[in-house]
Amino acid sequence: MNFSDCIYLDNAASAPLDPRVAARMAESLADPLLQGNPSSQHAHGQRARAAVEAARASCARLVGVPPTHVVFTSGATEANNLAIQGTVRAAATRGRHVVSARIEHKSVLDPLRQLQREGCAVTWLECDADGIVPPERLAAALRPETVLVSLMRVNNETGVVQPTEAYGAICRERGVALHVDAVQGVGKLDCNPQALGATLLSFSAHKLHGPKGIGALVLAPAQRASMQPLLQGGGQEWGLRSGTLAVHQIIGFGLAAELAAAEASADGARISALRERLWRGLAELPGVLLNGHPRERAPGILNVSFDGIDGESLLAELPMLAVSTGSACDSANADGSYVLRALGRSAALAASSLRLSLGRFSTADDVDRALAELRRAVTRLHALAP
Amino acid sequence: MSGESAGWSEAIQRRFQSPTHAWSTTGGTPPGNASPEDAPPEDALTAGAEWRCGSARQPDTGTVVSFRLQLRDGRIAAAFFRARGCPCTIALCDWLCEQLRGRPIADGVPGDPEQWLRALAAPPERMGRAFVVEDALRQCF
Numbered sequence: 001m002n003f004s005d006c007i008y009l010d011n012a013a014s015a016p017l018d019p020r021v022a023a024r025m026a027e028s029l030a031d032p033l034l035q036g037n038p039s040s041q042h043a044h045g046q047r048a049r050a051a052v053e054a055a056r057a058s059c060a061r062l063v064g065v066p067p068t069h070v071v072f073t074s075g076a077t078e079a080n081n082l083a084i085q086g087t088v089r090a091a092a093t094r095g096r097h098v099v100s101a102r103i104e105h106k107s108v109l110d111p112l113r114q115l116q117r118e119g120c121a122v123t124w125l126e127c128d129a130d131g132i133v134p135p136e137r138l139a140a141a142l143r144p145e146t147v148l149v150s151l152m153r154v155n156n157e158t159g160v161v162q163p164t165e166a167y168g169a170i171c172r173e174r175g176v177a178l179h180v181d182a183v184q185g186v187g188k189l190d191c192n193p194q195a196l197g198a199t200l201l202s203f204s205a206h207k208l209h210g211p212k213g214i215g216a217l218v219l220a221p222a223q224r225a226s227m228q229p230l231l232q233g234g235g236q237e238w239g240l241r242s243g244t245l246a247v248h249q250i251i252g253f254g255l256a257a258e259l260a261a262a263e264a265s266a267d268g269a270r271i272s273a274l275r276e277r278l279w280r281g282l283a284e285l286p287g288v289l290l291n292g293h294p295r296e297r298a299p300g301i302l303n304v305s306f307d308g309i310d311g312e313s314l315l316a317e318l319p320m321l322a323v324s325t326g327s328a329c330d331s332a333n334a335d336g337s338y339v340l341r342a343l344g345r346s347a348a349l350a351a352s353s354l355r356l357s358l359g360r361f362s363t364a365d366d367v368d369r370a371l372a373e374l375r376r377a378v379t380r381l382h383a384l385a386p
Numbered sequence: 387m388s389g390e391s392a393g394w395s396e397a398i399q400r401r402f403q404s405p406t407h408a409w410s411t412t413g414g415t416p417p418g419n420a421s422p423e424d425a426p427p428e429d430a431l432t433a434g435a436e437w438r439c440g441s442a443r444q445p446d447t448g449t450v451v452s453f454r455l456q457l458r459d460g461r462i463a464a465a466f467f468r469a470r471g472c473p474c475t476i477a478l479c480d481w482l483c484e485q486l487r488g489r490p491i492a493d494g495v496p497g498d499p500e501q502w503l504r505a506l507a508a509p510p511e512r513m514g515r516a517f518v519v520e521d522a523l524r525q526c527f
Contacts, residue, residue, distance in 0.1 A: 310448060312472040316394065316402060348448025384408050385470035386441065386452045 007370050008322045011207075011359030012156055012184060012301050017252075018209040018259060018360070025211060025252040038245045039236060048247045055254025059216055062257040063182075063201065064192035071217045071237045072250055076183045077107035078230070079202035079217040080150075082241065083179040084111045086227035087148045087200070088120055095145030101125040101133045101152075102342045108150050108181055125151075130293035131158045131343050135166035142174050149178045153185035153196075157339040157355055158292030159301025161189065168197015177226075183207055183215075187260035188268060188298050193218055205249070209360055210256025214249035217241075263360070271299040271358050274367050278302055278356060281371035285378050291340055291353060300358040305345060309381045311336070311352040317377035321370055324355040394473050395507035397481075402473035407483035409454070409466045438491070440525025444518045449475055451522040455486065462486045469519075474512045478502055478519050494527050495520065 036044025204215035233242035287307035336350030499516035
């Protein structure tokens with residue numbers, strides 16, 4: 001197999017590092033004046049610190065907040081864990097109830113399940129058949145002892161955009177903190193926490209064509225006092241996230257954020273058009289079903305089921321196509337996507353689904369070649385079936 | 387895709403990519419060596435003792451398997467399959483059809499699912515799919 005012929009349609013799992021970001025990071029790694037610890041007081045440390053703060057400002061501008069609202073973490077998984085565990089543990093004397101949804105990412109579900117095992121009550125909201133969690137279900141689920149709502153901006157598997165502004169309005173009225181996992185939304189659509197009514201918002205660099213291993217939790221300084229840190233030690237990030245800052249990764253994150261802010265509009269239009277091109281081709285194949293709302297979706301994600309075809313065989317027929325079945329973080333689950341099951345898909349249909357996700361470097365040729373591969377694979381597998 | 391399925395054995399990959407005993411439902415040149423004249427009739431069960439048929443399904447995984455065995459003089463002259471399932475399921479069906487050719491029908495199903503998976507170097511986690519294949523094949527005997 002010639003790797004260079006592979007078609008990458010898995011940007012929702014990880015968006016390829018932008019060469020401009022890679023170059024900037026390489027420069028920073030080789031720069032002798034950026035080798036200091038940003039927490040050190042000497043010139044080396046302060047130079048590294050300045051680079052970190054410049055990147056922080058870029059990340060902050062992307063979501064429309066002051067730089068002091070951005071706390072760097074090792075990624076969105078850590079940011080989600082910090083938001084959820086940090087809030088709930090700190091609020092234990094006030095109440096122990098959280099509202100979330102069954103279609104959240106595992107990095108939200110699993111910390112909540114851990115808190116459930118420790119005695120916290122969690123209400124899991126169901127989505128509708130389009131993959132949207134209706135705001136009225138949130139309103140009905142809130143209790144006097146609710147301390148946190150965690151509902152994502154864009155579902156990572158279906159690409160469906162959630163009515164976050166409505167959630168924010170409900171939470172604001174009821175005085176409950178709202179955490180938004182905005183990993184698939186930042187850089188693609190409005191994710192300003194104030195506009196959304198979000199108290200806490202998570203995102204990561206590698207979904208923005210930045211490096212893996214670095215993310216951010218966005219929260220107002222006043223909110224920090226209501227949080228318990230996960231990591232304790234040097235007191236970095238206002239005591240909320242101890243640990244030496246990964247300067248080169250933060251620099252990469254900062255540039256990725258700048259590029260996303262500058263190019264989001266053009267990228268979004270182009271990627272949406274490519275997604276439509278892909279869907280038009282897929283819709284011609286027998287047994288293809290779109291998962292999720294047809295219009296309320298982020299630009300690049302398409303999740304389709306192939307009725308009458310085994311998902312593993314479909315993937316085995318597509319060695320040249322880099323796509324996901326379900327979430328990359330849940331790729332070990334052979335029973336099919338829990339998100340698609342929540343939308344009402346059968347286990348078999350959920351297991352026969354692919355998530356195709358486009359990004360900044362996707363082209364019309366990628367789409368056309370992917371369609372040719374999918375047509376070939378679907379035709380052959382249908383021919384084998386009883 | 388799960389870690390186990392990302393590494394199918396060479397035997398499974400080869401038979402999945404080029405099964406020689408599958409019968410295409412879309413007409414044209416069938417995959418493998420079967421010719422249109424060998425096409426098993428759709429009403430094989432009522433066409434006499436020349437054909438034995440069997441099918442089974444597993445709703446949870448969507449696996450569906452069917453076999454058609456052509457008999458001559460008490461032996462299996464030809465064996466065909468159709469399957470919707472994972473690469474291991476398809477490879478297993480193809481391999482079994484090969485094992486069945488020339489075998490006396492009275493000898494029954496050759497071996498058991500555990501032996502079949504070993505023969506194809508398939509992961510033991512696929513035993514459930516192998517049971518569906520076995521169920522379909524047993525109906526032919």
